[in-house]
Amino acid sequence: MDALKSLIQPLVGGAGGSSVVDGMKLVVLGGTVETARRVSSSACQWRASARTGAKWGCAVDLRTCVCAGIGGIPIDIAHARAVANCTFDSELHAPWGNRQRRMVLAPREFRSHPPNFLPSFFLTAHFSEEDTPYDWLMLWLSRRPEWQRSREFETTTRTSGPGGDEKSEWDIEEEEEDRGWGDDDGEGRPKTRVVFQPTFDTTHTIYYRGHWLRVRRGRNQDGYEVLSISVVARSNTILKQLVLQAKKEYEAEAIHRIQIYFADAHGSWRWTDSRHKRPMASIVLNPGVKEMLLDDTRDFLKSEKWYADRGIPFRRGYLLHGVPGSGKSSLIHALAGQLQLDIYVVSLSASWISDSTLTTLMGRVPARCVVLLEDLDAAFTRSVTRDDNQEDGDEKKKEGEGDNNNHNNNSSGGMGRRRRRDQLSDVNTLSLSGLLNALDGVAAAEGRLLFATTNHLERLDPALSRPGRMDVWVEFRNASKWQAEALFRNFFPSEEDEEELAAVNLKVEVESSNPSPTSTRGGRAFAPTPPPPATQPSTSLWSLSSSITSSASSLLSSAPATPSTAPTSFLPTPVPSSASVPFPSSSKSSSTSSNANSAQQGLVLDKEQFGASNTAYLPPPPEDNVLKNRHSAAPLDKKTLAVLAKRFADGVPEEEFSVAALQGYLLKYKAQPDAAAKGIEEWVIKEREMRERLKREKEAREVREKAMREKRRKEALAKAQEKKALEKKEEELEKVKQRLAEKEKEEELEKMRLQLKEKEREAEEKKKAQAASGEAPAAEETKDETAVLETKDDGDDSDEENVAPQSADSETSSAWGEV
Numbered sequence: 001m002d003a004l005k006s007l008i009q010p011l012v013g014g015a016g017g018s019s020v021v022d023g024m025k026l027v028v029l030g031g032t033v034e035t036a037r038r039v040s041s042s043a044c045q046w047r048a049s050a051r052t053g054a055k056w057g058c059a060v061d062l063r064t065c066v067c068a069g070i071g072g073i074p075i076d077i078a079h080a081r082a083v084a085n086c087t088f089d090s091e092l093h094a095p096w097g098n099r100q101r102r103m104v105l106a107p108r109e110f111r112s113h114p115p116n117f118l119p120s121f122f123l124t125a126h127f128s129e130e131d132t133p134y135d136w137l138m139l140w141l142s143r144r145p146e147w148q149r150s151r152e153f154e155t156t157t158r159t160s161g162p163g164g165d166e167k168s169e170w171d172i173e174e175e176e177e178d179r180g181w182g183d184d185d186g187e188g189r190p191k192t193r194v195v196f197q198p199t200f201d202t203t204h205t206i207y208y209r210g211h212w213l214r215v216r217r218g219r220n221q222d223g224y225e226v227l228s229i230s231v232v233a234r235s236n237t238i239l240k241q242l243v244l245q246a247k248k249e250y251e252a253e254a255i256h257r258i259q260i261y262f263a264d265a266h267g268s269w270r271w272t273d274s275r276h277k278r279p280m281a282s283i284v285l286n287p288g289v290k291e292m293l294l295d296d297t298r299d300f301l302k303s304e305k306w307y308a309d310r311g312i313p314f315r316r317g318y319l320l321h322g323v324p325g326s327g328k329s330s331l332i333h334a335l336a337g338q339l340q341l342d343i344y345v346v347s348l349s350a351s352w353i354s355d356s357t358l359t360t361l362m363g364r365v366p367a368r369c370v371v372l373l374e375d376l377d378a379a380f381t382r383s384v385t386r387d388d389n390q391e392d393g394d395e396k397k398k399e400g401e402g403d404n405n406n407h408n409n410n411s412s413g414g415m416g417r418r419r420r421r422d423q424l425s426d427v428n429t430l431s432l433s434g435l436l437n438a439l440d441g442v443a444a445a446e447g448r449l450l451f452a453t454t455n456h457l458e459r460l461d462p463a464l465s466r467p468g469r470m471d472v473w474v475e476f477r478n479a480s481k482w483q484a485e486a487l488f489r490n491f492f493p494s495e496e497d498e499e500e501l502a503a504v505n506l507k508v509e510v511e512s513s514n515p516s517p518t519s520t521r522g523g524r525a526f527a528p529t530p531p532p533p534a535t536q537p538s539t540s541l542w543s544l545s546s547s548i549t550s551s552a553s554s555l556l557s558s559a560p561a562t563p564s565t566a567p568t569s570f571l572p573t574p575v576p577s578s579a580s581v582p583f584p585s586s587s588k589s590s591s592t593s594s595n596a597n598s599a600q601q602g603l604v605l606d607k608e609q610f611g612a613s614n615t616a617y618l619p620p621p622p623e624d625n626v627l628k629n630r631h632s633a634a635p636l637d638k639k640t641l642a643v644l645a646k647r648f649a650d651g652v653p654e655e656e657f658s659v660a661a662l663q664g665y666l667l668k669y670k671a672q673p674d675a676a677a678k679g680i681e682e683w684v685i686k687e688r689e690m691r692e693r694l695k696r697e698k699e700a701r702e703v704r705e706k707a708m709r710e711k712r713r714k715e716a717l718a719k720a721q722e723k724k725a726l727e728k729k730e731e732e733l734e735k736v737k738q739r740l741a742e743k744e745k746e747e748e749l750e751k752m753r754l755q756l757k758e759k760e761r762e763a764e765e766k767k768k769a770q771a772a773s774g775e776a777p778a779a780e781e782t783k784d785e786t787a788v789l790e791t792k793d794d795g796d797d798s799d800e801e802n803v804a805p806q807s808a809d810s811e812t813s814s815a816w817g818e819v
Ligand SMILES: Nc1ncnc2c1ncn2[C@@H]1O[C@H](COP(=O)(O)OP(=O)(O)OP(=O)(O)O)[C@@H](O)[C@H]1O
Pocket: 282, 283, 284, 285, 322, 323, 324, 325, 326, 327, 328, 329, 330, 331, 405, 453, 454, 455, 476, 659, 660, 661, 663
């Protein structure tokens, strides 16, 4: 307060302390009253303020023109008006009613034309949605009661922040009013959660650690959302504290979730989704693979100095390749969760991907994260380095395999694919060298774990997958018998597993009923001491849907105690083997570490890593209605489970079906382990029959298509030949016509020559006759005629010269003969 006084005094120019307070009062009013009219939350603040001795009130007694200022110090309104050159109106009535004839001070001039000095007291921080702090702040704000009580709001089904599906207090209130909103209506029908959020361009006032914050949502010139938070303070410490607290709360919430970011066409990362972490135990891979990867990634993340000391770029690449539906993406998801890293996904087949966009994107990933390049082989389907046939072939293969992993093309229909192909050929300009540069060029970020997946290792350029770019290769195959058994055990928990889970849940309950003072859950530890809110902020950060919970409980169950078969041939083999791949010291990750305890390990790891003492970091027990609605089977005793799992595994042929296919089968029997185990042989037979049928149909289709193609090719060939022959004939006809015309001309010339000769002969005879009779003039006449004929003859001669070579041509004469 003293600091503010000392700041304001020189500006207001008052000599006494009261004028300083006047100025201060106006400053505070400028920051709060203007918003009170529009935001009910402010009104609530005022009411609360009045109750607490008008500490923060700003009501004006009209009779005395004195308003109750900060700390109850009266303000001379005339002086205040002079100072700030503002007028007052009575639009705003004191929310606490007729306690006095009071009205809220609303300096008009402040609202429309704030005095120039005023902004200098506000410290404003701007947060763009392009940057992570925006998400921190949005989550923090979403928990503020003032924010939730905004009277101007918009609805959305998309939530921000790591707890994307958490219920805020706001949601709960609304759901109670309208039972039609929520996750599940009790009959299994999904419902859409509608979340309310304040509208744009509305200023909200929020009390935080003794300061009033003015919060405004807007958009910047690029169309991105921007959050502006202003506060009257001497230094920006309060804003820093706010950002730090928001970050802490966000991270505490994110502890059980991972954030997924997708690349956008502008070269920016956009937060797209927040997912529950997938337990490592839920990934069923042959022994040692998960442990190896986990050790390697952890080792890498700890060895920044080691890399720096040796001048090696601090980057590591993992190439997961193999059949579809074998768990590549799932493993990356689980790893990211275990390592507490967010995932940044780039779909290299996106239409807008170009060398420069990719370089920008790679330069913008945070220091510690997982970068996921999906379907690496699809990156260059339109590359100039491959011929068109190859492209077509690749595309067709992809279509045949029902590849629907392209995030730009989630509609799995043919239209979507066609459109994608069009887009690819039109826009995507990513080149191999561009990709290589983006991965390890100078602009590429360090510290990230690069994961790339592909179903077609053979299509990758060796430069792309060489060590240094892809240091660790892991092959994924169809499910082994051991995997099938593990999958079954994950699906159907044993009684022991359930007990373990119950013990964990009990512990969580006990801990959450005695929250530690540092707990961030519900934001209590960081909660300022604002005017008492009408309702408590949300504490239900972990409201899980029934399906999530039921599957989570089954996923947390243990894997088989001993691999029934764990032949080395099932072990994924890093393709460039030991040669240049600096595999981590795998002593820790040797296959001796049994998968039997991996579920518990997962839990223990979580607890160790995230601080078991902090209840905010542990999920709450499942909700009652979720437990009632559970669709999974009742827990089996260990022996029965072992027998059923074995029976199931025996029925699954080795490496014939993908884990995804087996999972699909088990999902149909998620409450009937018995039926699942018994029905597997029949399923395998049906599946084989179906595959056989599909194969036959495919082959028949291919044969038909081939025949059609052949027919079309032959037709096209015949047409082309016909056309060629026709053209040739037309050409010959033209030539013949030409020769005919020449011939006619020649004949005409010949005729004229003959006529001339005839005339000459006649003239000669006439001349002779005249000479004999002695008549001179007739001879003259004849001479003239001869001259005319000679002239004409000259012209004809030139024509004759022109046609002469052709008439001499033997071809011509033969052609003439033909005609
Ligand atoms: N090894 C596995 N362990 C557990 N679940 C698996 C495994 N493999 C596949 N699944 C399940 O199958 C589904 C598909 O798996 P996922 O997407 O990870 O396969 P993928 O290998 O990435 O497939 P694609 O190559 O087609 O992208 C998921 O629901 C996942 O739970």
